[in-house]
Amino acid sequence: MSRVLRLGTRASALATTQSGMIADAIRTRLGREVELVHVTTEGDVNRGPLAQMGGTGVFVSALRDALLDGSVDLAVHSLKDLPTTPQDGITLAAIPPREDPRDVLVARDGLTLGELPAGSRVGTGSPRRAAQLAALGLGLEIVAIRGNVGTRIGKVTSGELDGILLARAGLNRLGRADEATEALDPLQMLPAPGQGALAVECRTDDHELVELLSALDDAATRAAVTCERQVLNTLEAGCSAPLGALAEVVDADEGEELWIRAVALSGDGSRVVRMSATGEPGDAQGIGARLGSEMLAAGAADLMEAPA
Template identity: 80%
Template sequence: MTAPLRLGTRASALATTQSGHVADALRARLGREVELVEVTTHGDVSRAPLAQIGGTGVFVSALRDALLAGEVDLAVHSLKDLPTTPAEGIALAAVPPREDSRDVVVARDGLTLGELPVGSRVGTGSPRRAAQLAALGLGLEIVPIRGNVDTRIGKIAAGEVDAVLLARAGLARLGRVDEVTEVIDPFQMLPAPGQGALAVECRAADVSLVEALSVLDDPATRAAVTAERAVLATLEAGCSAPVGALGEVVEGDDGEELWVRAVVLSLDGALSIRMSATGSPGDAFGVGSRLGQEMLADGAADLMEGPQPGGPDRVGEQHA
């Protein structure tokens, strides 16, 4: 009898829910039993701002360590948590179809951003969201917060904030989309590179498992997030960098085309560089890299806090 696949996951409700979706898909596609193995990461334990505890990889490294130690066979992450630098011995075996990548508002009294009175307090732990919100010029006070979805939304009921900004994907996976009071158009707020997508990793040496897990891979999603993360890597943007990017595979006149939009902002949102690029989905990394180079040539580095090792724009709570 074949042993169950051990799937490493963070212990939060959101992480175990999305890992459960991957486990269900593997049971259906491979006919293998899958058991979840909860792993505590540094990002789960520390309540300090992410920039202080290392930002890049704080939600990922413990899961990767468990993989390399043979304690689990595969691991599921929110793809935007992954550092842009490849990890030795680890394969990104699958990027399943992406959830809605957009940011959303959850506000008191069902209000939208535009309906919130000037001076209203809006909670977010993401420099990317904070900078883009400030750039909208709505006169809202931005309050830094961390914690899981319950904690963040609970701050509204407690009167600590009037609204919070979250990723729609996390709320959708938790079955809480009905709490959203506004879905923000990407033209107003570009999501984090990889937002809404999952990453399924395993040991690179486990060739048969790498091949088996590939049944979950969605080529269009992988192309889009590869381009987005290439922009991030080229900009050398770390966890404190206000960078947004969104790639989409669309049907063009001569077949599929990859479109990528990206923004780099000053921390206060007063200055920004916005650019877009298009190319072949098969050249996703190249499309994103060239776009990042164009943004650097236009002064993008001057808008960021300073070059840091490549990594995701994190929000404090996994995938929120």
């Protein structure tokens, strides 16, 4: 009899919902039984600003530790939380089809960004969202916030804030999509690399499970997020500026093409490097590396020198 797979997950409503989706897919598509195992991460315990905690990895390290010590067999992450550097002993076995990657506004009275009066208070915990919002020049007051989706939306319903920015994917997965008052066009606000996608990791030496989970992988999603994350990886070597990137695989005259747009900004949104690239999906990593290098050459590395 096959062992019950232990799936490591954070305990938040969104994390358990996302992990539950993967567990259901494993049960129905792969015929294996799964149980969720809650793992507490640094990002769950430390309520300070994510950027000051190091940002990337604060929701991931404890789950990876649980994988490596054998407490769990696989783990599910929001892909945008994963460090771009691989970890020894762990394999990214599957990236399932992506949810809508866009950011959304949840605002009072059903307002859109353009309808919010100057001086309105808009909350976000993301330097990327804050910088792009500032760059739009709408005269809004940007307020740093933390907390789960329900807590953040509560700041709007209570009147503490006029609006908040969130990932649409999280609202969709929680069944709260109708609470968004506007889905933001990526031309206005590019999402975080990997936003809307999930990552399913397991131990590299668990060859049977690596092979099993590969059936959940979506090639187009993997190509897109690989390209986005390579831009981030390339820029992180010389740039700590807020970064947005969105790639997609599209049908073209001569087969599939991968298109990517990326933006790096100063913290206050006053300086912007925005570029795009295209190529074959099989060269996703190479496209991302070249685009990142071009952005560095165009001044992305200097952006954090602007006053924040």
